[in-house]
Amino acid sequence: MRVFVCLFLVSVLGCSLAEGKVVSKCDLKKEFNNLPESEWPEGHTMTDNFLAKLICHVEKASEFNTSAVNQLIPKKKEEEEAEQWTLYGLFQLSDHLICSDGATPSPDRICNVTCSALVDDHIEDDISCVLNIARKVIDGGFAVERKREFWRMVKLIFQPDCNNETAGNYFAECKD
Template identity: 35%
Template sequence: LLVFLGLPLPGTQGKVFSKCEMVRILRQNGFEGFEGTTVADWMCLVEHESSYNTTAYNNNGPSRDYGIFQINSKYWCNDGRTAGAKDACHIRCSELLNDNIEDDIRCAKKIAREAHGLSPW
């Protein structure tokens, strides 16, 4: 996915994580070996999707990608604007744009679990 990296939305509090912080967070949250992936795989994903920025946002036209993992509004979160959205993570997309990434992690792991890997990205 192509993203407009680091494009903050007005009124959102966010954070740009350092690589070391992100590695620590991914390890602490059990990403090593999760669904056949490695922390290195997730680091590559986060770097290319959001540049470690929790306020990253990309408008794809019919849907949008939100947060550090660029979670899509068509399938995973509810932005109130995406027609036919599934909201499989049961979360408002705006909640994926703050500096608390616990909910982002839960949703990213749900996506990877259902896909048995990182293919949705």
């Protein structure tokens, strides 16, 4: 019986990992550029230079792999116990704030989505979640304690070598 259960788990995990795909930076840029204006936070649009920084982060963090899952153990003060975060999908979004993994206790996830939805080959929900995060930040929609936790996550996962990327340089090979 144990062998059957193990085989079942291996086949399920194998199938779930096979659902992901690798997207190109040019295709991801097109996905963002094809969004209707109503999807953007009110009064804002995504500038090409910000998009270059965001997509550069995706490249560095997940290598454009929609099924990327990584572990992160944020540094804590000496008296605090270290906790492990799991980061999911293209944008490497945290199970502590963004999505629900079914195991990690956390109130009010920012995106009402399961973490497994962030590691499939459908990137529309991932992009929608990132735009939801942008709306929350712009509108000041986080409670004070969640805001600090959110910015801590951003600082830990954002790739500093993307800070100086510009659209002209980063998207040079993309044909619009």
